Amino acid sequence: MERWFNVGKIVNTHGIKGEVRVISKTDFPGERYKPGNTLYLFQKASSTPLELTVKSHRSHKNFDLLVFEGYENINLVEKFREGILKVPESQLSELEEDEFYYHEIIGCLVATIDGEEIGKITEILTPGANDVWVVKGKDGKEVLIPYIHDVVKKVDVKEKVVLIEPMEGLLS
The missing domain is CATH 2.40.30.60 (RimM)
Incomplete structure (x- = not known):
């Protein structure tokens, strides 16, 4: 189907x-x-x-x-x-490396490279220069993660896991 x-x-x-x-x-x-x-x-x-x-x-x-x-x-x-x-x-076309479809990213678990679980990606915003991933934490709070190489270190769409290295102040 x-x-x-x-x-x-x-x-x-x-x-x-x-x-x-x-x-x-x-x-x-x-x-x-x-x-x-x-x-x-x-x-x-x-x-x-x-x-x-x-x-x-x-x-x-x-x-x-x-x-x-x-x-x-x-x-x-x-x-x-x-x-x-x-x-x-x-009709979905093959993407370049480090490019993903929204449906592949939404629902992914986000964790820091140190293993701290942040939450799940619920939405993707496209304000301009780069996408911003909205992550809903266990406490219900939303965290905005910019999709830039300095922050997002690994995206595994098969395992539905994203590893980030948060910049100072990103998670506070």
Whole structure:
């Protein structure tokens, strides 16, 4: 059975020419939303995903705006609202060394190189220069770990473990 990965949620339409406003959940929006790529729309009303081909993509404020081939009119895409865009596992591409998909990182246990357990990664933020991993500790507190080589020393996605060497003040 095919595994599916969420790459975005359609939250609204944009203009009258069939653009949809997407909150992106993908690690690589420029690559994933490239014209010609296929995305699958999952909606509550239907058990079968709708295959869509990206016609155009642009960023606007905090959203990605997409137009799909054959759906260049607001009346055709209005029903897509609240739909989830996904890709099958077979569409995931090989990554470079030290690159990971979000679904591989979320859920990993974070510990220091000295063996102190910090917590589990619950979310990944992308504020700019580098990703920031949100780690929820046993006490419920969240710790923000920058994904930089000075801090993150080892990532083992098979064992779901990340080893860090915290900078001064990072964990306090």
